[in-house]
Amino acid sequence: MSAQKQITRVFNRILISGLLLITGASGEALAQAFQTIAPTAILLDADTRAVLFEKNADELVAPASMAKIMTAEVLFNELKSGRVTMDSTFTVSVNAWKKGGAGSGGSAMFAKVNEPVRVEDLLRGLVIQSGNDAAIAIAEGISGTEENFARLMTERARQIGLTKSTFRNATGYSEPDQKVTVRELAMLSLHVIETYPEYYKMFGEKDFTWNKIRQVNRNPLLTMDIGADGLKTGNVDESGYGLAGSAVQNGQRLVVVVNGMKTARDRAAESRKLLEWGFRSFEPHLLFEPGKVVGDAEVFGGDRRSLPLVSERPVRVLVRRGDGERLSARIVYQGPLKAPIRKGAQVAKIEVTRGDTKALEMPLYASEDVEVGTLRQRAFDGLLEVSTGWVRRTLSDVFSGI
DSSP states (O other), rough: OOEEEEEEEGGGGGGSGGGGGOOOOHHHHHHHHOOOOOOOEEEEETTTOEEEEEETSSSOOOOGGHHHHHHHHHHHHHHTTTOOOOOOOEEEOHHHHHSSSSGGSSSOOOOOEEEEEEEEHHHHHHSSOHHHHHHHHHHHHSSSSSHHHHHHHHHHHHHTTSSSSSSSSSSSSOOTEEEEOOHHEEEEEEEEHHHOOHGGGGGOOOOOEEETTTESSSSSSGGGOOEEOOOEEEETTTEEEEEEEEETTTTTTEEEEEEEESSSSHHHHHHHHHHHHHHHHHEEEEEETTOOOOOOOEEEEEESSSEEEEEESEEEEEETTSSBBOOOOEEEEEEEEESSSOOEEEEEEEEEETTTEEEEEEEEEEEBBBOOOOHHHHHHHHHHHHHGGGGGOOOOOOOOOO
């Protein structure tokens, strides 16, 4: 069989899914529904991964202390793997104390030089107090040097799907090559929230005391009555004031990231406005229950010609409250799928777009086994490919203009 190509398929059953009710305002009109002074910003719905708002979301910017979310992720991964425990101790080296301690001029947990500190306390110093001394002590405790740890940060970033972000230190101090996008900071935040719920709770703690010095959490969203429970602020001259935050209302979680603000007050105000607008303006619409057939994929060389596809999670899309909007959707896979295929294998995805914005992307799975077909079936499929270019054929969208 020749090289597989990306195929999109029409599935008429989606047209009766309830999206027939979603008509009216265009994606362009929706894009103008909110304005922000933030140079870069994004607002995501955690459940659907829908982008509710974005502005220069893929522009590379300096993360400042929001880089500490990645520092925390690496440590969370070490804890989850068992290579480190909460009772493990890392020593605050002279380097960590000089670069990140009380005398450095930046945020610090005020750890003492050559002091062994439990990992649990370093974590709180990192995520609550934004301690640079804590960040460097964690980096040196895991990787020996901060430079080695920064390479590990970038490796972990690639492993969890962050393709553009590059890290050069654990603190967020300015480095020419240390760059992220607000989209990837939002993706990282969601990853931390969902993968490490037992550790993520620390981001929402209001204060932490170390060496008899009490410091409050630097995240201004936590003091607002909007359901906020994380994550981190940041500020360096290169990028201005930034914030990665998350809040939950009525079971719905939103993640917001802004960067490039001129003042801490603007950072707090714009983050709050985005979250409140998202909660107020959108509501979920269920397309498919878990396990319900979404569509079919073509099969090559199997005992059947097509395979029903299902989602393991509810397929929901967010739509504007009290108004309609134009959506389009498609099922995408590399195909036709080659037999044998095992039930439960991830073989495709459904994409729903709102204008130029991707509103939803979810994986789809094989609903049953497909065995290798008979010699006659395989020969027929081969002949069909040669005569019609089956493998290379691109079919139309699932629905469009709904």
